[in-house]
Amino acid sequence: MPETTERWDSVYDDDTAPWVIGRPQPAIAELERAGAFTGRVLDIGCGAGEHTILLTERGHDVLGVDFSPRAIDVARGNAESKGVPEARFAVADALALGTDPHFTGAYDTVLDSALFHIWGTEPEVRARYVRSLHGVLRPGGVLRLLALSDAEPGFGPRIGAEIVRGAFADGWRLVSLEPARYLGRITPMVADNVAGLAVSPAGLVEAAAWVAEIRRS
Numbered sequence: 001m002p003e004t005t006e007r008w009d010s011v012y013d014d015d016t017a018p019w020v021i022g023r024p025q026p027a028i029a030e031l032e033r034a035g036a037f038t039g040r041v042l043d044i045g046c047g048a049g050e051h052t053i054l055l056t057e058r059g060h061d062v063l064g065v066d067f068s069p070r071a072i073d074v075a076r077g078n079a080e081s082k083g084v085p086e087a088r089f090a091v092a093d094a095l096a097l098g099t100d101p102h103f104t105g106a107y108d109t110v111l112d113s114a115l116f117h118i119w120g121t122e123p124e125v126r127a128r129y130v131r132s133l134h135g136v137l138r139p140g141g142v143l144r145l146l147a148l149s150d151a152e153p154g155f156g157p158r159i160g161a162e163i164v165r166g167a168f169a170d171g172w173r174l175v176s177l178e179p180a181r182y183l184g185r186i187t188p189m190v191a192d193n194v195a196g197l198a199v200s201p202a203g204l205v206e207a208a209a210w211v212a213e214i215r216r217s
């Protein structure tokens with residue numbers, strides 16, 4: 001999995017990102033239908049922008065941010081082509097949002113779809129990210145997390161429930177943590193890791209994930 005902005009940019013340039021599936025994750029669409037997104041919403045690590053586009057279409061006040069300028073280009077083009085040009089995007093580093101005056105305490109809901117799990121083996125960076133999230137949310141605000149799970153074979157960086165519980169032990173309340181599914185596309189980046197996963201006729205695979213509601217104290 002890429003670590004630097006340039007490496008993340010490159011997967012958008014060569015269109016090898018397995019998470020770019022041309023539509024929102026069904027788990028996020030279901031959360032939206034259930035009323036999980038309220039107030040000002042920040043979609044962190046928005047990638048190709050599918051969730052920001054969905055939430056904008058549904059009338060939410062949402063901003064999608066990603067530290068890859070190429071991801072943001074792709075997201076803007078995606079929003080245009082889906083007829084939602086008003087969807088808002090910006091380049092920003094998730095690790096630094098909590099101390100940026102534009103973001104501090106400004107959000108009621110944060111969406112993290114498939115970002116948190118990339119720091120599965122880097123506890124210090126994960127802790128920095130969690131501090132940044134704490135800074136972004138107003139007290140009582142909610143993080144909606146969708147992360148790949150290690151409960152089954154799958155693709156990408158996968159984490160156990162204990163990583164989520166440990167990361168949000170202080171300054172947060174874990175309201176719920178449930179098994180979910182994450183849809184991915186088979187690209188050279190993950191082709192070696194998808195053996196045994198059922199592939200849909202559209203070339204998509206479904207992997208185990210966690211969906212969590214985590215409230216900032």
Ligand SMILES: C[S@@+](CC[C@H](N)C(=O)[O-])C[C@H]1O[C@@H](n2cnc3c(N)ncnc32)[C@H](O)[C@@H]1O
Nearest residue numbers: 008019045046047066067068071093094113114
């Ligand atoms: C696995 S993708 C998920 C994209 C999207 N949320 C989805 O579910 O389709 C992770 C995204 O996080 C972005 N990212 C990685 N590190 C980041 C950071 N420090 N700050 C902001 N975005 C970051 C990457 O550029 C990439 O677009």
